Structures are given as C-alpha cells and as structure tokens.
Amino acid sequence: KRGSRRANGGVPDGKQPTKTDYSRWRLLDERGRQTWHYLRTDDEVKKWPQSVADKYFLGLPTGLPDLKTSTTPLQAVNNGLSFYSKLQLPPGNWGCEYGGPMFLLPGLVITWYVTETPVPESHSIEIKNYLFTRQHEDGGWGLHVEAHSSVFGTALNYTCLRLLGAHAEDPRMVKARGKLHEMGGAVYGPHWSKFWLAVLGVFPWSIVNPTPPELWLLPDWLPIAPWRWWIHMRQVFLPMSFVYSKRWSYPPTALTMELRNELFVEPYEAIDFASHRNSISPLDNFHPKTWILNLINWIFVHLWIPYLLTKSLQQKAEAWTWKLIQMEDANTDYSNLGPVNGPMNLLACYIQEGPGAYSVRRHRERMEDFLWVKSEGMLMNGTNGVQNWDTAFTIHAVIECGLAEDPRWKPMLVKALEYLESQQTLENCKDHEVCYRHPTKGAWGFSNKDQGYSVSDCTAEAVKAILLLQKIPSYPNLVSERRIKDAIDMLLTMQNDTGGCSSYEPRRGSELLEYLNAAEVFGRIMVEYDYPECTTACISALNVFRKQYPDYRAKDIETFIQRAVSWIRSDQRADGSWYGAWAICFTYAGMFALQALRSMGETYANSERVRRACQFFLDRQMDDGGWGESYKSCEDGVYTQHEKSQVVQTAWVCIALMEADYPEVEPIQKAVKLIMSRQLSNGEWPQEAIEGVFNKSCMISYPNYKFIFTIKALGMFARKHGDMVLQ
Numbered sequence: 001k002r003g004s005r006r007a008n009g010g011v012p013d014g015k016q017p018t019k020t021d022y023s024r025w026r027l028l029d030e031r032g033r034q035t036w037h038y039l040r041t042d043d044e045v046k047k048w049p050q051s052v053a054d055k056y057f058l059g060l061p062t063g064l065p066d067l068k069t070s071t072t073p074l075q076a077v078n079n080g081l082s083f084y085s086k087l088q089l090p091p092g093n094w095g096c097e098y099g100g101p102m103f104l105l106p107g108l109v110i111t112w113y114v115t116e117t118p119v120p121e122s123h124s125i126e127i128k129n130y131l132f133t134r135q136h137e138d139g140g141w142g143l144h145v146e147a148h149s150s151v152f153g154t155a156l157n158y159t160c161l162r163l164l165g166a167h168a169e170d171p172r173m174v175k176a177r178g179k180l181h182e183m184g185g186a187v188y189g190p191h192w193s194k195f196w197l198a199v200l201g202v203f204p205w206s207i208v209n210p211t212p213p214e215l216w217l218l219p220d221w222l223p224i225a226p227w228r229w230w231i232h233m234r235q236v237f238l239p240m241s242f243v244y245s246k247r248w249s250y251p252p253t254a255l256t257m258e259l260r261n262e263l264f265v266e267p268y269e270a271i272d273f274a275s276h277r278n279s280i281s282p283l284d285n286f287h288p289k290t291w292i293l294n295l296i297n298w299i300f301v302h303l304w305i306p307y308l309l310t311k312s313l314q315q316k317a318e319a320w321t322w323k324l325i326q327m328e329d330a331n332t333d334y335s336n337l338g339p340v341n342g343p344m345n346l347l348a349c350y351i352q353e354g355p356g357a358y359s360v361r362r363h364r365e366r367m368e369d370f371l372w373v374k375s376e377g378m379l380m381n382g383t384n385g386v387q388n389w390d391t392a393f394t395i396h397a398v399i400e401c402g403l404a405e406d407p408r409w410k411p412m413l414v415k416a417l418e419y420l421e422s423q424q425t426l427e428n429c430k431d432h433e434v435c436y437r438h439p440t441k442g443a444w445g446f447s448n449k450d451q452g453y454s455v456s457d458c459t460a461e462a463v464k465a466i467l468l469l470q471k472i473p474s475y476p477n478l479v480s481e482r483r484i485k486d487a488i489d490m491l492l493t494m495q496n497d498t499g500g501c502s503s504y505e506p507r508r509g510s511e512l513l514e515y516l517n518a519a520e521v522f523g524r525i526m527v528e529y530d531y532p533e534c535t536t537a538c539i540s541a542l543n544v545f546r547k548q549y550p551d552y553r554a555k556d557i558e559t560f561i562q563r564a565v566s567w568i569r570s571d572q573r574a575d576g577s578w579y580g581a582w583a584i585c586f587t588y589a590g591m592f593a594l595q596a597l598r599s600m601g602e603t604y605a606n607s608e609r610v611r612r613a614c615q616f617f618l619d620r621q622m623d624d625g626g627w628g629e630s631y632k633s634c635e636d637g638v639y640t641q642h643e644k645s646q647v648v649q650t651a652w653v654c655i656a657l658m659e660a661d662y663p664e665v666e667p668i669q670k671a672v673k674l675i676m677s678r679q680l681s682n683g684e685w686p687q688e689a690i691e692g693v694f695n696k697s698c699m700i701s702y703p704n705y706k707f708i709f710t711i712k713a714l715g716m717f718a719r720k721h722g723d724m725v726l727q
C-alpha cells in the first residue's frame, strides 16, 4: 500500500457525491449528433422533460404499458415495434450505448488531465461509477467488458479513476492495485498503455517503442507506407507519431508522482525503463510482436534516432503529420474517425497551438459526442454513435415483416428515411487524395455525416433501405436518383482484387504488413481484409438497385456481383461456416453469406454448399431451440458454445435458415418460439450477452440488435410459414 496521501484530483475526501440524480440526464440528438446533458436547475428540468428513450437508456422505469400477450410471431413483432418505436430519437434515428472496449475512457481522461480541460462533476462521478461497476471480482479490468483482467485494462482504468478523484486507499483501488502488482505492474502493459502513461508523465518515453513520424515521409509507392494501413491504425498512428516526436509529457504533479509509486512493483527510481520497452504480460500479449518488428524497433532506438535522424528531417516529418492532423480535423469538423484518434488529435492541437486555440476548444466539445450515460454510469462509445447503421437495419426489419405500409409504423419509417436522407455525404472531402481519404461522395458512414467516413456496408445498407422504401408509392421520394447513383458509384469502388469487400476502403497494402502490427492486443489490424458481411451488403444493395435501374452501369454491376459472390463461396470453410469479423461470429457471418448466395438463386434445394451451411447450424442448435455463441469464437476462430442461448444469435440463424429455404420448419419454429418466450410483456427483449467484435479480440455492444434481428426473424417466419399460433 504505497502512495495514498492526498491525491484525489483536488476534491476533498468524501465531498463529491457518489451518484448523480438520474432524473436530470437528457440525451440531445441534433441531426445525429448525440450528447448527454445534466440539467442543473429545476427550471431546466421542467422545460426539457425526460423522454421514454432517455429513461430506457438510463435504466429508469419507462412507464410503457403491458401489451396484449402475443401468441403469433406477428403479434410479437407488433409488440416489439411498439416498444422499440419509442426509442426512435427526434431526428428519426436510433441510438444506443456502444460500449464494450475498456481502453477508451482512459485515453480521454488522460487527455483531459494533461490539457487541463475542466471535467464536469456529473461526468467525473458517473465515469467512476461505470469503471467501478465494471471492475472484475479480482480487482482488475480487461480489454473489453467480458475479458479477463489484463495490465492494459487495469493500469489504465486505475489511472483514470485516480485522475478523476478516486482515493488510493478506497478498498476497490487497493484491490485493483493488488491485481496490477500481481500481473507485474504497469511496465508489462502493451504499447498503447505505455504511450498514454508517458504522456501523463508517469513513464519516461524510453519505455515506449518508437512511432516515428518520419514514416509519413516515405514515398507512397513503398509497400509499407502508412497510407496503405487500415484506416484506424494509420489515423491513430498519425497523432501518436506527432506526440512521440515531441516526446511531450505533462509536467509532474503531486498526483502523477503518486501514480509513479502506485503503478509499479519496484520503487520508481530502481526501474530500468528502457529495458522494459518490450515487456508485456502474457495476459495482454494477444498478438505477439514479430522478430522483424523487434528488429526495426531496435534500429530506430539504437541507430536511427540517436545517430541518423537530423533535426531538419524531424521538423519536416512533424510539419507533415501536423498538416495531416489538421486535414483530419477539418474534414470531420473535429469529430475525427474514432474515440482513440479523437483525444490524441486534441492533444496534438493543444501541444501545437496552445490551450486557447479554436482547435482545442472544438475538440473539447466533440469529446462529448463519444460519451454515453446508462444505469452503470458514463462510458465512452466505440464511435460517435450507431445512427446510420441501426436506422438502416431497422427499416429492413420492418420491410421484411411486410409492415412498411402499416399505418402504425409508417410515420416511424418516414422519419427514419428523412434521417438517412440527411446523412448522406454529398461531396468528397477537401483534397482527399492529399490526405489519403477514399472518396466519400454518395456514401454513408456508420454514425453520422459529421464523421463522414465512407463505409462499404453502411453505404450499402442505407441505400438499400432508401431504395426499398422509396419504391413504395405512398412514401416520399427524398433521395434523388442522382444521389442514389452516387452511392452506387461509391460502392462500385469498394471491391478488392479478390472480389470481396472491406470496411472503409479497398485494400491498399499486403497482408504481410501484419508483421509490423505493434499493438500487441489486437489481431488483423494492419490492412483491410475481405469480409462476408461487407461483401454481402454490397451484393444485396446492388441487386436491389439494378432491379429498379436496369440500365445504369449494368455491366459493372453484374461483374461486381459475380466476383463478389464467388468470393463468398471461396470464403466458406469446409465445415460449411463463415467467420464473422464484426459480430459474434459464425452465426452472424452465416446469415450474410446465405443471403448473398440466395441472391444468386443458391438455396438448400440446389446447392451443396448451402446444405453444408445449414447443417453446420443445425448441429449447434441448443436443446431449448436457440443458438448461443461465445466471443471466444472470434478469438480462436472455432465455433464456441455460449453457456446460454442468445436471442440475437438465434434470430441470425433463423434468418440464415430461411434465406437458405431450409425445408423443415420444425427447428426454425422452435427457435422462433424461444425468441417469443424471451419477450417481456411490454414488448421489450432484455439485454443478453455482448453481440459485436472488432480486431478479433475486442467485443463491443449492439444493444439494438435484440430488437432489430428478433423482429426481422419473426416477421420473415410469419411471411414464409404463416402467422401461426405458437404459444
């Protein structure tokens, strides 16, 4: 028990309340920009009443009525929609918590601390609540909410809590420290935690493996040039390399001095930090560094930086990275690509332009876009929201149920259409070739237009939703033919040479770049890969489009689809399954792949591969009729049963089997019954296990999936097999 004294962020012990008043939180959605506000005065509370959605997100009673018990799938759908429609936000989109990763808040809180950004008390209280709620029994935190404790999770979240005023002698902190020390202390953390702790001034920079900005000066033709890396890696590397080049650290404070005592097993002065550059706990070492990367790091540390790097070259590199940072900021109005580069860009602006700069102010405002409040406290979302994605999927689900013209749901869908219309990116961003951005004209991103990064499947699902709705005569034509064609043009740029599609851009570099993966905690992050999810979304949007516009780029579309479907076929494993990259896991990918095959007329009756895929699922159906897959499937690449069936995965498999025209109704009916039996009397489905994933190892929540896919599966069933009485 070292370093307790007085460091609780300047807040006198016991003075800060431990909970905010949840009846005062409000979610504001301004054309898709979502921010939470804590109302201080009763007057404000009166003027801005809490909505049902606010209450639901905060875990407060919603007051929504019990509904007539459903006995058929369509009744269950209507009950589900009756609940879910109340969560639609005023601009027409859906939103939700998008948590899971446990390494995001620390980056933000450290950035707030070192940029001396005032943190509202409401935020600091609820962030602490969230972190304490999510602390494991053993005292630590993991990479994501369900993961085992690691040095990454524990060292950073411990630090985050201390910066927000948690007392070192709080029993929960003592326990966390105990766990951290048991794992060897913070010197065994991965690269990103070393970076953040160096910024905070708790580590010297000598423990951080180099991220030299000079790499940005490499010629574009070089196979390792950073513009070829997966967008999230290069956009994080960018500000990281800038800050690294400056070796910028916050000057010591009483609190950071205490952290130097708390985070390590040995006394700070006795640690040879440089020798710990490559130290990493086996609990964190999900993706060990290769010998090539270790050699490159060695060359940087022992030759390049001390002997070869000239001042002028370093300045040139810093100037160019700074320019690229500014372009990223300008192109996204400081929203930035995501929750890791957002705080880092704020820090870079603070270093370069000082605390009073507009860039710093605007970044500070934008940090709010990532925060979310729920019953457990305040967390940082994996993006600035899920707006476009969940809204498009919701539209598809209602259409699949055959309810798009039902007067009960039409106003909801018109609003959703209006929302999607408002979020299409109409232009490429300024100087997009200079800053290596893929064209965005006609595209949709995952969240909103401010962020504005084109994503293949987000564009595909959005344009498909629009095409399907606008085809119905009673719906308004909000998105013009020209704009729809722009979206299609964009999609047609997204195919890889393999025929498959990636997430943000077609692949720009070789898979061999994975040898340079320095993150240690993530796998398959250095370049874009082909994904069955993204590929299917493109196929299916193009198919819908060409039915309505048979003359537009017909040949390009036909070639695209043929190549994409062959890629889907080639990606099937011998056991009949497909590995999913963006949700857990084989159940998710199988649903997409079978949809793609169906669009080419391949079903159970005529295709051996479809039969194999169905068998794969049937062999894994649980006794209660459901499917349940653990996140371990993503890490290990082997289907791993969850201990309990999950409504979301059950729905995915039902949809998959129906896409395949699986001939027997019995297994699907059993699953549909299970989905119905899990529905509550107000139409809601309760939250079960986490649904999503990225980079193989990090899980992320998609709480709306328990509405979207259950509703879709039940609706499809009713349309295919009849709306029979099932319970």
Ligand code: LAN
Pocket (backbone or CB within 6 Å): 232, 233, 236, 338, 339, 340, 382, 383, 389, 446, 455, 457, 458, 503, 522, 533, 534, 582, 693, 694, 695, 700
């Ligand atoms: C997302 C969220 C959405 C997701 C889908 C659209 C579902 C997918 O089909 C394509 C990829 C995409 C857009 C995606 C990519 C990676 C993201 C942005 C995330 C999983 C959300 C969070 C994650 C991001 C990388 C988190 C920050 C962490 C880093 C390692 C930088």
